[in-house]
Amino acid sequence: MTQVQTRRERQREATYDEITRVSRELLAEGAELSLRAVAGRMGMTPPALYRYVSSYQELVDLVAFEIDKAATETFAAAADRLPADDHAGRLVASVTEFRMWALGNPREFTLAFANPIADVRCMRREMLTISNSGHLMTGQMRALWEHNHHPIPRLEDLPPAVRESVTDPLIPAKVDDLALEDRGLVWLFQQGWTTLYGVVALEVFGHMDPRIIESGEMFVHVVREFAPKIGLAEDIDRLEAMIRERIARR
Amino acid sequence: MTQVQTRRERQREATYDEITRVSRELLAEGAELSLRAVAGRMGMTPPALYRYVSSYQELVDLVAFEIDKAATETFAAAADRLPADDHAGRLVASVTEFRMWALGNPREFTLAFANPIADVRCMRREMLTISNSGHLMTGQMRALWEHNHHPIPRLEDLPPAVRESVTDPLIPAKVDDLALEDRGLVWLFQQGWTTLYGVVALEVFGHMDPRIIESGEMFVHVVREFAPKIGLAEDIDRLEAMIRERIARR
DNA sequence: TAAAGTATGTGAACGGCGTTCACCGTAAAC
DNA sequence: GTTTACGGTGAACGCCGTTCACATACTTTA
Numbered sequence: 153m154t155q156v157q158t159r160r161e162r163q164r165e166a167t168y169d170e171i172t173r174v175s176r177e178l179l180a181e182g183a184e185l186s187l188r189a190v191a192g193r194m195g196m197t198p199p200a201l202y203r204y205v206s207s208y209q210e211l212v213d214l215v216a217f218e219i220d221k222a223a224t225e226t227f228a229a230a231a232d233r234l235p236a237d238d239h240a241g242r243l244v245a246s247v248t249e250f251r252m253w254a255l256g257n258p259r260e261f262t263l264a265f266a267n268p269i270a271d272v273r274c275m276r277r278e279m280l281t282i283s284n285s286g287h288l289m290t291g292q293m294r295a296l297w298e299h300n301h302h303p304i305p306r307l308e309d310l311p312p313a314v315r316e317s318v319t320d321p322l323i324p325a326k327v328d329d330l331a332l333e334d335r336g337l338v339w340l341f342q343q344g345w346t347t348l349y350g351v352v353a354l355e356v357f358g359h360m361d362p363r364i365i366e367s368g369e370m371f372v373h374v375v376r377e378f379a380p381k382i383g384l385a386e387d388i389d390r391l392e393a394m395i396r397e398r399i400a401r402r
Numbered sequence: 403m404t405q406v407q408t409r410r411e412r413q414r415e416a417t418y419d420e421i422t423r424v425s426r427e428l429l430a431e432g433a434e435l436s437l438r439a440v441a442g443r444m445g446m447t448p449p450a451l452y453r454y455v456s457s458y459q460e461l462v463d464l465v466a467f468e469i470d471k472a473a474t475e476t477f478a479a480a481a482d483r484l485p486a487d488d489h490a491g492r493l494v495a496s497v498t499e500f501r502m503w504a505l506g507n508p509r510e511f512t513l514a515f516a517n518p519i520a521d522v523r524c525m526r527r528e529m530l531t532i533s534n535s536g537h538l539m540t541g542q543m544r545a546l547w548e549h550n551h552h553p554i555p556r557l558e559d560l561p562p563a564v565r566e567s568v569t570d571p572l573i574p575a576k577v578d579d580l581a582l583e584d585r586g587l588v589w590l591f592q593q594g595w596t597t598l599y600g601v602v603a604l605e606v607f608g609h610m611d612p613r614i615i616e617s618g619e620m621f622v623h624v625v626r627e628f629a630p631k632i633g634l635a636e637d638i639d640r641l642e643a644m645i646r647e648r649i650a651r652r
Numbered sequence: 653t654a655a656a657g658t659a660t661g662t663g664a665a666c667g668g669c670g671t672t673c674a675c676c677g678t679a680a681a682c
Numbered sequence: 683g684t685t686t687a688c689g690g691t692g693a694a695c696g697c698c699g700t701t702c703a704c705a706t707a708c709t710t711t712a
Contacts (some may be wrong), residue, residue, distance in 0.1 A: 160659070160708075167660095187699065198699080200661050208699060258518055266516060268508055269608035313617030322611050342610070346620055349609075350600015358519035359599070360592070361572050367563030370596055410680070410688075417689090437670065448670080450690050458670060 164204075170194055171204060172218040175211070179219075179259050187211060216264040223253050223260070224284035230398075231292065239296035240384050244375065244391045246292060248398045250285065251352050251371055258356045266353060286345075287326050293341050293382065294330065302383025305336035314339055340381060347374050368399040414454075420444055421454060422468040425461070429469075429509050437461060466514040473503050473510070474534035480648075481542065489546035490634050494625065494641045496542060498648045500535065501602050501621055508606045516603060536595075537576050543591050543632065544580065552633025555586035564589055590631060597624050618649040 157165075174193045178185055187208055191198045205211045230249035231242035254261040297304070307315055318338040321327060327338055351374045355365045364370050372395055379388045407415075424443045428435055437458055441448045455461045480499035481492035504511040547554070557565055568588040571577060577588055601624045605615045614620050622645055629638045 158709085164659090184698095186697085188697080197662055199663085199701080202700080203660055262518065265609065266603070266607055268512065268606065311617065311619045311622075313613045314619050317611040317613050322613075342614070342620065343623065346600050346604055346610075346624065347597055348600075349604050350596050350598075353516070353603050354596055354599050356518070357516055359515065360596075361567040363563045363567050363572075364592070367561065369561045369564050370592065372561075373593065374596065408680085414688090434669095436668085438668075446689095447691055449672080449692085452671080453689055 167204060168214075171201070171211070172215055175215040176219065176222070176260075179215075179263070180257075182259075185212065185215065185263075212263065212267070216267060219260045219264040221284045223250075223257075223264070224288050226253060227285060228288055237299075239292065239299050240387050240391060241394060243289070243292040243296055244394055245398070246288060247348060247375065248371075248395050250348070251355070251368075252398065252402075254352045254356050255365075261352075261356050265349070266356075289345070290326055290338070290341050293344070294327075294337065296382060297334075297337055300383045302381075304334065305339055307333060307335060310336065310339060317342075343381070344378055347378060350374075368395070371399075372396065418454060418464075421451070421461070422465055425465040426469065426472070426510075429465075429513070430507075432509075435462065435465065435513075462513065462517065466517060469510045469514040471534045473500075473507075473514070474538050476503060477535060478538055487549075489542065489549050490637050490641060491644060493539070493542040493546055494644055495648070496538060497598060497625065498621075498645050500598070501605070501618075502648065502652075504602045504606050505615075511602075511606050515599070516606075539595070540576055540588070540591050543594070544577075544587065546632060547584075547587055550633045552631075554584065555589055557583060557585060560586065560589060567592075593631070594628055597628060600624075618645070621649075622646065 171190060171194070174190050175185055178189055178193070183189060187201050188198045190211070191201045201211070205214060227246040227249045230245040234241045234245055254265070296302075307319075310318070318327075318335040319332060321338060327335065330337065351370050354360045355371070358365070360370065372392060375395060376388055376392060379385060379391065384391065421440060421444070424440050425435055428439055428443070433439060437451050438448045440461070441451045451461070455464060477496040477499045480495040484491045484495055504515070546552075557569075560568070568577075568585040569582060571588060577585065580587065601620050604610045605621070608615070610620065622642055625645060626638055626642060629635060629641065634641065
């Protein structure tokens with residue numbers, strides 16, 4: 153079943169890999185992401201790239217997806233430095249790593265997480281649905297809940313739109329095998345993602361006092377505020393220490 | 403004291419006004435903001451614009467500032483539809499208007515509120531410091547506090563970086579005449595702005611379940627969660643009704 | 653094995669972009 | 683009334699995304 157790939161298909165996939173690799177190189181070097189620059193570095197002429205992407209926007213989407221994927225690996229690695237049963241620590245480690253990554257790679261963050269989705273009907277939506285970072289964090293929040301069974305909102309108490317959203321999710325979440333009555337957890341995740349996103353985006357864009365960005369106090373505050381909602385009230389001081397240690401490492 | 407302006411200075415300011423006016427026209431029409439387009443619509447050649455802005459980025463900054471200013475007027479107008487002594491209502495009205503404006507004008511929102519500030523040493527920082535929307539909302543939060551005197555964090559309890567930030571603010575806040583021991587209010591404002599920004603940015607960029615965006619449930623949730631911190635626990639149901647009424651008007 | 657077909661790349665071109673520079677009239681300043 | 687500085691032009695440069703006709707090399711099929 154492995155070698156159904158023809159030679160051409162393999163070559164094509166290799167080219168796609170090179171496209172995303174080169175694109176990320178350019179971004180990392182502080183250069184602009186452009187079709188011409190990517191083609192040039194690949195030893196191609198610009199029109200050749202159109203055999204792989206149908207427009208510049210599609211290149212951006214492709215790269216954004218790969219950035220999310222690659223970044224998620226570092227988020228996961230941060231968690232894996234902790235014991236497998238320290239679910240709270242693992243979640244906090246990933247979330248903190250997300251913040252540090254975003255601050256250290258603002259262009260990549262903007263591309264993958266602050267790119268307006270023009271039309272709801274484009275492939276972006278589908279890609280979002282299988283977002284890697286989303287899967288990682290929902291998974292970690294779920295693992296934590298299955299361990300400590302903190303209270304979650306009941307489905308009946310949720311507003312109709314929210315209930316629909318959690319029973320039939322479109323946004324990244326690996327919850328197909330999560331019992332329907334436990335879907336309140338997804339609402340909790342969405343809340344957490346919203347606050348996390350707020351502080352990180354504000355920091356990345358610099359629309360916040362530089363001294364607060366530098367110290368990470370708003371990030372710490374946001375995590376502390378959210379912790380009780382997922383049953384981490386007791387553990388919070390240890391978790392804060394973890395966060396501060398990571399921030400100090402810059 | 404009024405007519406110290408020479409003829410040339412008046413002409414120059416009129417040109418600046420036309421630049422921002424035309425720029426906002428272009429944005430409103432869904433066109434791209436570009437030096438050439440602005441110049442063209444003004445009946446100028448592109449190089450002429452360089453007598454007024456030294457680069458494209460500076461044009462963007464200029465327009466971003468004007469957008470903030472114009473949008474703030476609509477936020478203020480929403481508040482002014484309520485009695486002068488309904489400080490809670492006025493704040494919520496402005497905040498809700500901000501959310502609706504952002505969703506209705508995503509390009510303008512992105513320009514003014516999601517534009518990365520490259521160098522800390524450019525004029526962007528100063529412009530941010532006098533941000534109109536920031537002034538409006540800090541003013542409203544302060545008026546509310548002076549009326550209900552909800553608890554605020556004590557200066558001694560704040561982390562050092564936060565204490566510095568609130569005693570010597572760089573980010574938009576009209577607090578020069580706010581007693582030093584009451585500056586904990588500024589930290590509260592920063593918290594509120596962070597959560598507000600998170601939900602709105604996430605909605606504007608579409609990185610959230612469309613049904614939740616449409617219904618505004620996450621926005622309502624965020625406001626409800628924040629309300630108790632500024633002494634609005636009792637008033638919250640009325641405020642939520644206000645929000646929902648505004649959302650329903652689309 | 654030869655022909656047909658398809659996937660992949662090229663070169664030239666178009667229009668648009670930000671930006672620079674030499675140049676020029678005209679309005680203000682002395 | 684001369685000088686000076688301001689505001690504007692036209693041409694050009696080097697980027698950009700995108701298109702199209704064309705060539706080449708690989709696969710598939712007869």
